Amino acid sequence: MNILTPIFSVVKKELKIMLRYPSWFISLIVWPIIFPFGYIFTAKALSGTEASSLVQFQSIAGTTDYVTYMLIGATIWMWNNMMLWVFGSSLRMEQMRGTLESNWLCPVPKISILFGYSITQFLMSIVYVSVSVLEFKIFYNFKFVGSPLLALLIMLVSVPSVYGLGFIFASLVLWVKEANSMVFLVRGIISIFCGITYPLAVLPNWMKNISKFIPMTHSVNALRAVISSGATIDDISKELNFLIISGIILMFLGIMAFFYTQRKAKNIGSLGHY
Structure with missing residues (x-):
């Protein structure tokens, strides 16, 4: 069977569920407004009435526009958060619904199920980022200096x-049967080590060294350089190269993790265990 058939069957099924229960779109509208607000409000309070600390912020961040700086980091964090909650726990949700075993019996490559979820999540990400940029412009005067x-x-x-990372996460969640603590752990690491709301220069050296190996760090840095400072593709070539290489490595590890989990579940008969 063509692998594209089960992939798009999963996409079609997920889109039908979304349209049948459209309340999820409310959170998609609300979160881009309220999530960055706490960070921005705190930054305004700490900067003082004369905003004298902006000089120091500019010296380490390269810009005085801390609002845009934080909005970019918040968007990447929310994108990863959505990926962990929705895509990362997709197989676990099928298991809880009681449909995973029947799906597993279909004569199709089992990884096509995850690919279908990844495409659905990608479409949701496009909607989320588009809504976020629009609302940032309306509510936070989001400034886009560089090339869109x-x-x-x-x-x-x-x-x-x-x-x-989502493939790895989905496989582990299917194995350990629990998503919440893993989501909190991974997104906490991203928040601290990737400089979502602050420059990495303020971190201790050992934390900065760890952050260099996290792809989201390079995504945030490259986006901030382009959007806030108008950087060119040559200026962010190192970040792009790292993202390409790390993407290949993580996708390979994710696929291998899925095949391992699939084989493990088959051997011990745990696929239908709650």
């Missing part, structure tokens, strides 16, 4: 590493 096409390229190059 280059920013789009950065997002596309970031996709393999993000969804490679």
Whole structure:
């Protein structure tokens, strides 16, 4: 059977569920407004009435526009958060619904199920980012200095590493039967080590060294350089190269993790265990 058939069957099924229960779109509208607000409000309070600390912020961040700086980091964080909750726990949700075993009996490559979820999540990400940019412009005076096409390229190059991590996460969740604590752990690491709301320069050296190996760090840095400072593709070539290489590695590890989990579940008969 053509592998594209089960992939798009999963996409069609997920889109039908979304349209049948459209309340999820409310959170898609609300979260881009309320999530960055706490960070921005705190930054305004800490900067003082004369905003004298902006000089120091500019010296380490390269810009005085801390609002846009934080909005970019918040968007990447929310994208990863959506990926972990929705895509990362997709197989576990099928298991809880009681449909995973019947899907597993279909004569199709089992990894096509995950690919279908990844495409659905990618479409949701496009909607989320589009809504976020629009609302940022309306509510936070979001300033886009650089090339939108280059920013789009950065997002596309970031996709393999993000969804490679999602493949690994989905496989582990299916194995350990629990998603919440793993989501909190991974997104906490991203928040601290990737400089979502602050420059990495303020971190201790050992934390900065760890952050260099996290793809989201390079996504955030490249987007900030392009959007806030108008950087060119040559200026962010190192970040792009890292994202391409890490994307290939993480996608490979994600696929291997899925095949291992599939074989493990078959051997011990745990696929239908709650």
